[in-house]
Amino acid sequence: MQETILITGATGTVGNQVVKKLSNLNVKVRAGVHSIIKGENLKYPNVELCEIEYHKPESLKAAFTGVDRIFMITPMSEDQVEIGKLLIDAAKEAGVKHVVRLSAAGAEAENGIQLGRWHREVEKYLEDSGLTYTILRPASFMQNFVNYYGNSIRTDNKIYLPLGHGKVSFIDARDIADVADCVLTSDKFYNQALYITGPEALTGEEVAQAISEATGRQIEFVDVPEDAAREGMKQMNMPDWMVNAMMELHQICKAGHAATVTDTTEKVTGHKGHTFRDFCHQYADCF
Numbered sequence: 001m002q003e004t005i006l007i008t009g010a011t012g013t014v015g016n017q018v019v020k021k022l023s024n025l026n027v028k029v030r031a032g033v034h035s036i037i038k039g040e041n042l043k044y045p046n047v048e049l050c051e052i053e054y055h056k057p058e059s060l061k062a063a064f065t066g067v068d069r070i071f072m073i074t075p076m077s078e079d080q081v082e083i084g085k086l087l088i089d090a091a092k093e094a095g096v097k098h099v100v101r102l103s104a105a106g107a108e109a110e111n112g113i114q115l116g117r118w119h120r121e122v123e124k125y126l127e128d129s130g131l132t133y134t135i136l137r138p139a140s141f142m143q144n145f146v147n148y149y150g151n152s153i154r155t156d157n158k159i160y161l162p163l164g165h166g167k168v169s170f171i172d173a174r175d176i177a178d179v180a181d182c183v184l185t186s187d188k189f190y191n192q193a194l195y196i197t198g199p200e201a202l203t204g205e206e207v208a209q210a211i212s213e214a215t216g217r218q219i220e221f222v223d224v225p226e227d228a229a230r231e232g233m234k235q236m237n238m239p240d241w242m243v244n245a246m247m248e249l250h251q252i253c254k255a256g257h258a259a260t261v262t263d264t265t266e267k268v269t270g271h272k273g274h275t276f277r278d279f280c281h282q283y284a285d286c287f
């Protein structure tokens with residue numbers, strides 16, 4: 001019998017790729033969207049949309065009913081631990097057989113940064129839940145250069161980040177989705193944590209060079225002093241908790257702690273992950 005797989009956060013960077021790829025496989029896909037209107041571009045064969053508001057238990061109950069497996073994506077919000085635990089409780093109550101959790105690289109370093117500690121708290125809750133699980137720990141997404149750092153690239157050909165000469169093993173969200181799809185359609189990865197990175201680690205200067213080559217424009221990497229980076233995020237109306245969390249993340253990248261490269265994508269999917277250059281050429285119109 002075909003399994004039903006629920007993806008929460010299905011309109012997000014990773015979620016929408018997972019839905020798209022799973023729609024070609026022999027499964028029923030339930031795309032959990034915050035609002036049905038936003039899910040318009042997820043209307044593939046085998047995909048049904050369901051509206052989920054994480055804080056409304058009745059919406060979780062409806063979404064989880066009849067589900068075999070779930071890919072659990074939660075937003076980067078201050079209440080992400082609470083949301084994560086609500087979803088795990090709902091999965092347990094519904095008798096879901098396998099929960100795949102999108103976490104983050106570095107979560108295993110329990111005394112690490114705030115974002116990692118939050119992810120680890122949810123991971124532990126899942127590990128202790130008695131549910132069968134797989135945890136995905138991806139590095140920073142290549143797509144951040146379109147979604148979050150893209151404005152200054154599009155408007156004045158500059159990337160402003162306090163990364164110094166630190167290298168980061170950026171991963172293409174499409175590769176995370178490929179790994180997720182393999183994991184969601186297999187029983188080989190039960191109760192494991194998979195650390196997923198891109199195939200190389202790059203400095204900000206190398207990132208700028210790759211975007212320059214793909215766009216034909218000269219893109220400059222500007223290593224912003226930490227005070228200026230903090231001030232810039234405040235001016236963008238980011239709340240204090242997020243500014244502090246992002247600064248911690250940038251600091252570990254600058255110190256070279258986000259440069260580890262793994263071959264998880266190839267091992268799990270059978271193909272190599274996209275390089276940053278591949279990504280830039282395929283997303284050139286977005287810069």
Ligand SMILES: NC(=O)c1ccc[n+]([C@@H]2O[C@H](COP(=O)([O-])OP(=O)(O)OC[C@H]3O[C@@H](n4cnc5c(N)ncnc54)[C@H](OP(=O)(O)O)[C@@H]3O)[C@@H](O)[C@H]2O)c1
Nearest residue numbers: 009010011012013014034052053054074075104139140141
């Ligand atoms: N970005 C990175 O480099 C990176 C790296 C490693 C790990 N991660 C982790 O990946 C996860 C997802 O990141 P992402 O960039 O894919 O986020 P995203 O694209 O913003 O996805 C979050 C999804 O959650 C939905 N959502 C938000 N609030 C909701 C609510 N109250 N009820 C129901 N749905 C809600 C959003 O829908 P709406 O937009 O419609 O609200 C969106 O579909 C986070 O846990 C993050 O820590 C990110």
